[in-house]
Amino acid sequence: MSQTSETEGLQARRRSMTRRAKDFSVLVGTAGMVLLVLVLTGSLGWIEALSGIFVIGSVASAYYVGSASLKTGGGDVVSVAASTPDSVLTTDLLAALPLPAFEVSRDQQRIVAYNEPAASFLRLGPRRSAPPRASVIIRTPALLAAIETCLAAPEGVSSSLELEIGPDEHWRAHIHSVRASDSLLVLLEDLTPVKRAARARADFLANASHELRTPLTAISGFIETMRGPAREDKDSWDRFLAIMAGETERMSRLIADLLSLSRIESTEHMLPTAREHFADIVMNSVDALLPLASDRGVELVVEGAEDLPDVTANWDELVQVAENLISNAIKYSGTGSRVVVHCGVAADGFEARSLAAQLWEGSERMTLLQTPNRVAVNELNVWMRVEDQGPGIEREHLPRLGERFYRADQSRGGKITGTGLGLAIVKHIMTHHRGGLAVETRIGEGTAFGVWLPAAKDAPPD
CATH class of the missing domain: 1.10.287 (Helix Hairpins)
Structure with a gap:
């Protein structure tokens, strides 16, 4: 202006x-x-x-x-300058922008107009009697220096720069000259979600590379040993080959889990359409894991799997959920312990969460995936709860359960074979099915993981 x-x-x-x-x-x-x-x-x-x-x-x-x-009441767009044709046009433009945007006058370097997102970003209070100076309001030195540089440059100059405002907050500022009003238009774009996704992708690649490199290094080392110092020691070859076979199986499981996770993520936005009987899914998974439980001396029990309604689901994915949770419970339970798989029906998603993962008194609890609000109320839900008698999980580990490659082995009884992707896969599958995932634990007594999802629309109540 x-x-x-x-x-x-x-x-x-x-x-x-x-x-x-x-x-x-x-x-x-x-x-x-x-x-x-x-x-x-x-x-x-x-x-x-x-x-x-x-x-x-x-x-x-x-x-x-x-x-x-x-007379000084506010609105969606605040303008502290006169209502000339130029200022009205700028005000309308700012109101139409969903991103934070404000105008800085060239002569006095004052913020003469801004929209509501910009007011929140700049922490501007109610309407002022005079336009505030940019140097007083803007608390980011890099943005202020860029504005001053553009103001000192000839008209028509534009600039763009990235700003790191906090430890996990990134923005991009676009600065353009407005010739009609002899001012600068500053538009701010939030890059935080993009940066967070890029960091997560980089962490995923680093973790995947590390998990694959470890067994490859072991296999390579034993091959060199068998070719060199142990060339004539045939008696030790069987031991070396057994270790190499174990590492190869570990790599195969990791690659299978990575492919499974990628496939689930690529179809996560597409709701399943097949109608499946939830009791059959549970019993099929239990039957498949009975040999593992027998080998470890763990009793595997199923309760409440009768008279469960159908669900709209992907059979293979829900079987994978049940097998991952049950196999984890078996692995973390000692010899002579008991793993119980409870199933049931709830009136809605909130009741299902309580029945699946909020039963023990004095337990530490965490909801890892919340049911969407639109399907949590007045919609019949089927739930499954898997209880073990393992060592439990410390509270500080609970928020990170479900992250890729994150394992709380120290709190779960030492080193347990696995890829660290099981709970991440379960979380993505339950997201695909509009379901929920929660955990509760008591140190020294055990842990219970619960999942729930909506029943088929025409399923009769229990």
Whole structure:
């Protein structure tokens, strides 16, 4: 905005104040004349008349001040400059932008207009009587320096820079010259989600490379040993080959889990359409894992798998959920312990969460995946709860359960073979099925993981 526009705006405000002052004077003068007539006719005493004048003047003053402040009410876009055609156009443009945007005058470097997202970003309060200076409001030195550089440059100059505002907050500022109003337009773009996704992708690649490199290094080392120092020691070859076979199997499991996770992520936005019987899914998974439980001396029990309604689901994915949770429970349970798989039906998603993962008194609990609100209320849900009698999980590990490659082995009884992708796969599958995932644990007593998902629409209640 130009200096002429600001001067015209100040003059308009002065004329408005003058009109309100005249109204104030007429109101008080008329009331005074009426009271004077009443005094002269003997209908009112001087003390009462003076008191009336004082009250009327106070009320009129309050009205005058209130009407003046009312003129400065806010809106979606705040403009502290005059309403010239240029400023109106800029105001409309700012209102149409969903991103934080504000205008800086070239002559005095003041923020003369901004929209609501910019007000939140810059922490600007209510409407001001004068445009604030950019150097006072902007607390990011890099952004302020870029604005000053563009203001000092010839017209038509544009600039773009990335800003690191906090430890995990990144923005990109786009600065453009507005020739019509001789000012700068600053547009801010939030890069935080993009940066977070890039960091997660980099971490995933680093972890995957590390997990694959470890067995490859072991296999390579044994091959060199068998070719070199142990070439003639045939008796040790069987031991070496057994270790190499184990590492090869570990790589195969990791690659299979990575492919499974990639496939689930690529179809996560597509809701399943097949109708499956949840009890069959559970029993199929339990039957497949009975040999593993028998080898480890663990009793595997199923409760409540009868009379479960159908679900709209992908059979293979839900079998993978059940097998991952049950196999984890078996691995972390000691010999002679018991793993129980509970199943049931709940009136809605909130009740299902309580039945699946909020049963033990004094337990530490964490909801790892919340059911969407639109399907959590008044919709029949099927749930499954897998309890083990392992060592439990420390509270600090709970928020990170479900992250790729994250394993809380120290709290779960030492080194357990696995890829660290099982719970991540379970979480993505339950997201695909609009379901939920939660955990509760008690140190030294055991852990329970619970999952739940909506039943088929025409499924009858239990």
